Amino acid sequence: MQYLSSTLARAAFALALIAANAPAHSQPAPADAPYPGTITLQVDATDLDRRIFRVRETLPVSPGPLRLYYPRWLPGNHAPTGRITEFDGLKISAAGQPIAWRRDPLDVYAFTLEVPAGVSTLDLDFQQLSPLDADGGGRVVVTPEMLNLQWNAVLLYPAGHFDSRITVRPSLRLPAGWSFGSALEAATRDGASVVFKPVSVETLIDSPVFAGKHFARVDLDPDAAPNGRAPAFLDLVADTSGELAITPGQLAVHRALVTQADRLFGARHYAHYDFLLAISDQLGGIGLEHHQSSENSAEPGYFADWDKSSVDRDQLAHEFAHSWNGKYRRPADLWTPNTNTPMQNSLLWMYEGQTQFWGYVLAARSGLVPKNDMLDTLANTAAWIDAQSGRAWRNLQDTTNQAVMGERHEGRDWLDWQRGSSDYYEEMVLVWLEADMLIRDASGGQRSLDDFARAFFGPQPGRTDADIAPLTYTFDIVVAALNRVQPYDWARFLRERLDTHAPGAPLNGLQRSGWRLAWSEEPNSFSKGFAAKRKYEDFSYSVGFDVGKDNRLTGVRWGSPAFDAGLSNAVQLIAVDGLAYKAERLKGAIGAAKTSKAPIRLLVKDGDHYKTVSLAYSAGLRYPKLERIDGTEDRLTPLLSPRP
Numbered sequence: 001m002q003y004l005s006s007t008l009a010r011a012a013f014a015l016a017l018i019a020a021n022a023p024a025h026s027q028p029a030p031a032d033a034p035y036p037g038t039i040t041l042q043v044d045a046t047d048l049d050r051r052i053f054r055v056r057e058t059l060p061v062s063p064g065p066l067r068l069y070y071p072r073w074l075p076g077n078h079a080p081t082g083r084i085t086e087f088d089g090l091k092i093s094a095a096g097q098p099i100a101w102r103r104d105p106l107d108v109y110a111f112t113l114e115v116p117a118g119v120s121t122l123d124l125d126f127q128q129l130s131p132l133d134a135d136g137g138g139r140v141v142v143t144p145e146m147l148n149l150q151w152n153a154v155l156l157y158p159a160g161h162f163d164s165r166i167t168v169r170p171s172l173r174l175p176a177g178w179s180f181g182s183a184l185e186a187a188t189r190d191g192a193s194v195v196f197k198p199v200s201v202e203t204l205i206d207s208p209v210f211a212g213k214h215f216a217r218v219d220l221d222p223d224a225a226p227n228g229r230a231p232a233f234l235d236l237v238a239d240t241s242g243e244l245a246i247t248p249g250q251l252a253v254h255r256a257l258v259t260q261a262d263r264l265f266g267a268r269h270y271a272h273y274d275f276l277l278a279i280s281d282q283l284g285g286i287g288l289e290h291h292q293s294s295e296n297s298a299e300p301g302y303f304a305d306w307d308k309s310s311v312d313r314d315q316l317a318h319e320f321a322h323s324w325n326g327k328y329r330r331p332a333d334l335w336t337p338n339t340n341t342p343m344q345n346s347l348l349w350m351y352e353g354q355t356q357f358w359g360y361v362l363a364a365r366s367g368l369v370p371k372n373d374m375l376d377t378l379a380n381t382a383a384w385i386d387a388q389s390g391r392a393w394r395n396l397q398d399t400t401n402q403a404v405m406g407e408r409h410e411g412r413d414w415l416d417w418q419r420g421s422s423d424y425y426e427e428m429v430l431v432w433l434e435a436d437m438l439i440r441d442a443s444g445g446q447r448s449l450d451d452f453a454r455a456f457f458g459p460q461p462g463r464t465d466a467d468i469a470p471l472t473y474t475f476d477i478v479v480a481a482l483n484r485v486q487p488y489d490w491a492r493f494l495r496e497r498l499d500t501h502a503p504g505a506p507l508n509g510l511q512r513s514g515w516r517l518a519w520s521e522e523p524n525s526f527s528k529g530f531a532a533k534r535k536y537e538d539f540s541y542s543v544g545f546d547v548g549k550d551n552r553l554t555g556v557r558w559g560s561p562a563f564d565a566g567l568s569n570a571v572q573l574i575a576v577d578g579l580a581y582k583a584e585r586l587k588g589a590i591g592a593a594k595t596s597k598a599p600i601r602l603l604v605k606d607g608d609h610y611k612t613v614s615l616a617y618s619a620g621l622r623y624p625k626l627e628r629i630d631g632t633e634d635r636l637t638p639l640l641s642p643r644p
């Protein structure tokens, strides 16, 4: 999954871990043995008016007790985020006779029933009532122009087997005239109805569908077949057909992403890869990795307003890198036999952290994100991580529990003090940069973290690329692989950075690359574009807040001048020094206070209460940037440059 940068991230999951270990009676231990027969799963996705997916599932069974699961622990979410509240209308029958079911009160994702003697097939009917709009908190997955079908939301599967050993034949009925993209392969097509080739439950959940009225499939490696390479495609859906137009230059950088990933990882472990990309401000935002595809979203203007869309463009690189780090290889405690077994996230600093690092690097090497925008991004990362006041109480390792505690921003008004997911993504970018520089120094420039990527994520002994089951890794396996690239005390290197409470960001890697975090009175150009897109004004590194929708404060920083003046995200900013708030007026007041040293007076509204506060702050506007360290070699530019 992609952490949607900065303090205004979109995703909001709020589910708690109910039981780390389900009671023994609740689930027969899943067996690595085939489930007899093939499940058929028919999904009707034509009800665009009501945004309802209607499902008919046929399940081969034997008489006796049966436990069915609705998927709960979703891969890539690292959390129990299954959409159980959208799962409704369940009716179970056999040869037309209804069969009673009961929900497990200790696990509301589980349904139990008794299959009568003589019954060998169950018919299940139910719906996914997908969100009608974003106001209810759920993610919108159907619009009049497109839909995003996630099979986990329209599936019940039997307990007792690895989900890799349960076979499903899925089919999908789409609105007339629509096309689709998916990692699934069609067996037969009849207009807008498609029957897919049978797959395991594991692969099905890992193979969502983007479909739409406006659709294009762009070949990212036209020479793949003649050269024996697995093909890769960019499958686009958009709010309007005009959003699909791609220029030769834009096509070239997307193709370069595939080529640069080849050069980094040294193998394609997929039979074919489909980047699913929705260009929409109607569909809910998403960035979710899969083995042979990824779900991505960008705002309108992705191609049409290319110069302003680079803020959305490292996402494809991030999700693509997950095909290697997360799918081909996966942390051992994140692998589970089925999606109703709890996952553990102790290695997310590797799963997400190193993916974020390679996502940035590949985005720059491919040209998807211009180098200067990537330098600005790294400046923002360094500044944000350096300002995490919460490192005083919470170490980086503990932040890997955040996904299970409840993603990501609900009830999280003091993000820099609370810390969370951004840290195991962004702080680890700085740590992996340091590892890269260490390897370069120790090997006299002969090796780098690229060599680790190739060794760790490239072809592994005894495995074929068609082998979908992930090869798992542990802390010790990561350390051993680093040591094979460059002998060093990697265990201590990592544990120090994961477990301690040192103040400030780990900026050694940046420094060794010949750059340092510096400050400017003007936002860097990437930040300007980002803030404009997300519609907020950034004063976080000066007075200590952002100003968002309706002039409400967001992201008030712990211990900042704003915090000391009693401000929080509860208030709306009304006036600055007696004049109605405008961003330019606050910037002017912060600038004037540099010389006057007088406090800045703000009028704020908290519910029905108005109050005036004084900000004691005279250090001027501050925005992060990267600056070259004089007399040193620039080693960041080579890292971000394309591999020949």
Ligand SMILES: [Zn+2]
Residues within 6 Å of the ligand: 001, 002, 003, 289, 318, 319, 322, 352, 355
């Ligand atoms: Zn990710």
